[in-house]
């Protein structure tokens with residue numbers, strides 16, 4: 397089915413067409429002035445320019461045509477020619493019953509689904525995930541859910557940083573510490589131990605030590621570079637060692653992402669496309685797209701009309717080392733070959749915008765992208781109270797695991813304050829606290845437009861009041877418990893009754909519920925999960941107003957009670973659906 401706004405738009409478009417004007421002008425949206433009408437159409441302004449008439453005259457003509465349609469309760473003109481529209485309560489009820497009967501709650505499935513690769517998360521091997529990776533994971537996972545729900549075929553790829561200089565740093569650092577390991581035996585090609593010589597904790601200690609040594613001592617940096625080059629050239633011992641680093645890190649990441657409720661289809665990294673790099677670089681050279689510059693091989697991507705400088709993309713440095721952009725280009729080749737996607741989304745920190753501009757231009761110049769549209773979905777930083785990217789109290793990188801533990805603990809406290817889940821079994825209560833904590837973190841992150849920075853404030857994020865995850869979560873849980881009670885009292889199966897034409901008390905809630913498809917479409921089109929957060933919060937607030945203003949279980953009129961229970965059920969389902977698109981799980985009870 398289509399949304400109420402969409403079907404009204406069709407009706408208004410008909411009126412514009414009948415008046416000899418373009419149909420697009422009939423687009424309506426939710427009114428900015430609900431006191432004047434439920435929907436508004438601003439098309440008369442643009443029509444005035446085309447038809448060289450006064451906007452008001454055009455609006456009058458359109459309104460006269462719409463007044464003949466008995467689905468409208470009111471059509472009027474405001475100001476110079478804004479058209480305000482309200483539908484009848486019967487029309488609203490018909491739409492709401494359609495939503496209630498639809499498993500997709502009125503959200504249409506895409507007519508032409510696409511294949512979409514989403515690149516998000518992007519943690520690095522041997523380094524703990526930082527808050528940038530947290531944002532990439534949360535936003536990317538939400539977009540994957542949203543695209544999949546819309547009907548697209550989605551492929552989520554974690555695209556780990558597992559190649560390049562950091563790997564050489566780790567190898568050369570370990571070679572100093574444990575030179576007797578078989579991986580360093582010159583000329584050895586045979587079997588290497590199956591057991592990793594390092595744990596995740598070892599790796600996390602090894603990396604900062606190696607990085608500091610390379611910074612302080614050029615000889616150490618040189619050794620790391622040499623090890624990187626040997627690894628990339630296929631040195632058997634280094635390759636076996638790298639495999640251990642990879643496996644140990646991925647096991648840790650899987651645990652972290654699991655806790656966070658973030659999923660991926662592919663656990664690929666940069667290294668996996670290494671075999672494609674050599675042939676790609678040669679091909680770009682042969683086609684005259686890559687050229688030498690101070691010993692490096694580069695692709696020039698600047699354009700005459702650039703307003704800011706776009707430096708060349710470096711493919712290989714003078715020592716032959718492969719760069720970040722090189723693996724990104726090779727990854728495009730790989731994705732096009734394997735999935736032939738229509739779209740590739742890169743959910744990565746906005747500070748990498750230039751990098752993606754370079755990569756996209758190079759890919760398009762060389763025609764490596766097949767039919768895919770390439771989009772960088774940037775985001776801002778999560779900051780500490782000092783306004784700088786969030787760190788631990790000690791000034792270090794906040795580990796995802798610790799952050800989630802903090803959120804759970806804070807959520808637990810909030811449950812106690814609110815007297816929720818008080819007498820539940822300990823295990824269930826712990827599970828609820830975990831879900832509330834994750835809802836708090838994810839909703840706070842997704843609730844801002846992705847490009848804006850925000851301050852991490854668990855105290856506020858975990859509150860059960862205000863625009864928070866726990867508030868919306870609680871609204872959904874509370875409705876479920878109401879529906880359970882109705883079921884126990886034999887008042888109809890969980891709100892399956894017919895929705896009656898709304899009265900003043902119910903009207904805004906019904907309108908809000910009919911708006912779900914528009915919120916989903918806005919989130920999809922703008923790649924902006926905050927549209928979903930705004931919607932969920934608005935529904936939860938509207939529900940709370942409705943709940944406070946009218947009788948539900950205590951309503952004595954059977955059909956009115958059934959209608960209100962049906963509204964409760966649709967509200968709950970809409971909240972659960974939107975939360976699921978945000979990657980937020982709803983507990984059974986609280």
Ligand code: ARG
Nearest residue numbers: 515518519555556557724744
């Ligand atoms: N590993 C990178 C980082 O930590 C993010 C990777 C993003 N994805 C990409 N295709 N470059 O900054």
